[in-house]
Amino acid sequence: MTTLSRPGCLFCGIVSGDIPADVVLxxxxxxxxRDISPAAPTHVLVVPRDHHDDLxxxxxxxxxxxGALMAAATQVAALEGLTxxxxxxxxxxxxxxxxTVGHVHAxxxxxxxxxxxxx
Ligand code: 5GP
Ligand code: ZN
Numbered sequence: 001m002t003t004l005s006r007p008g009c010l011f012c013g014i015v016s017g018d019i020p021a022d023v024v025l026x027x028x029x030x031x032x033x034r035d036i037s038p039a040a041p042t043h044v045l046v047v048p049r050d051h052h053d054d055l056x057x058x059x060x061x062x063x064x065x066x067g068a069l070m071a072a073a074t075q076v077a078a079l080e081g082l083t084x085x086x087x088x089x090x091x092x093x094x095x096x097x098x099x100t101v102g103h104v105h106a107x108x109x110x111x112x113x114x115x116x117x118x119x
Contacts, residue, residue, distance in 0.1 A: 027072065031046075031048060041110070041112055048062075048069055054091045054094060069104070082108075087108060089109075090106065
């Protein structure tokens with residue numbers, strides 16, 4: 001199986017194993033690893049193995065993979081013991097959304113009470 005990879009992309013590097021990360025879950029379509037700068041006691045990033053710039057690009061080209069990303073996020077939450085207490089899944093998209101890494105990723109945040117709305 002081939003993976004769509006973008007040279008120079010940080011998260012493609014983590015998917016390929018070239019860049020080290022604390023991986024908590026992986027399957028044929030996705031990889032989940034701890035955020036290097038956690039914003040909550042649990043802060044895991046879930047990425048598709050294939051490179052897509054953001055949620056719009058991913059959902060436009062691969063609905064199955066979009067669903068797999070969401071399913072993996074809920075699996076991570078369960079693995080991290082967040083199911084009962086609750087958690088948040090966030091996909092920052094574009095400049096106003098605060099996206100800083102251009103490979104679509106879902107943040108899974110939990111382990112404390114999270115405020116709303118975001119700043
Ligand atoms: P964004 O701001 O694009 O929604 O989220 C990017 C996330 O990637 C940030 O929360 C940031 O802390 C995390 N991040 C940036 N560089 C690295 C890295 O090299 N390794 C890991 N594990 N996380 C990273
Ligand atoms: Zn990438």
